[in-house]
Amino acid sequence: MKFFQKPSPEESAKVPPGQHLAKGFPVLTYGATPQVSIEEWEFRVWGLVKPTVFKWSDFLALPQYEFTADFHCVTHWTKLDVKWTGIKVTDFMSLLEIDPKAAHIMEHCYGGYTTNISIQDFVREENFFAIKLFDEPLPAEHGGPMRLVVPHLYAWKSAKWINGLEFLEQEELGFWEQNGYHRRGEPWEQERYSN
Secondary structure (H helix, E strand, O other): OOOEEOOOOOOHHHOOOOOEEEOOOOOOOOOOOOOOOOOOOEEEEEEOEOOEEEEHHHHHOOOOEEEEEEEEEOOOEEEEEEEEEEEEHHHHHOOOOEOOOOOEEEEEEOOOOEEEEEHHHHOOOOOEEEEEEOOEEOOHHHOOOOEEEOOOOOHHHOOOOEEEEEEEOOOOOOHHHHOOEOOOOOHHHOOOEOO
């Protein structure tokens, strides 16, 4: 069985250069999959922001939306029209008191993974914290109980098991960025690896 296929002519406009369509939804993870219960789960913000700890109930109190977004992995596969349920990043950010000097964010996750993103790329209307995948609670292998989804960048920026945001004045590089990946990761520009 082939796991990947070339896009049809109708699909090709939605598929960035160098990508193939995935059958199913591949799972790629560096290290063990964290198992975090929603009772123990918490989300912290710190750095150039008023330090705050949020519980699962705090996120569920925010409006939830359904999102359909294409998902592009740096390892050359794309899954079109993934259906998620989640909370808009912009709604969450409205709860925070952010220092105007903050220009970058380090995403922190259960398991120790980090990835960097500019505030400009982070605070976009189409970005969200996903809690469901195809109408089911987000499974642990896909980042459950909650992951970030940033559809306009490669999927390593859509951090699984996210549990914190560190607000920074200067850019710092996260795990994959320190190990050769591009600092931004824009699929249509094929920003896969650093120069």
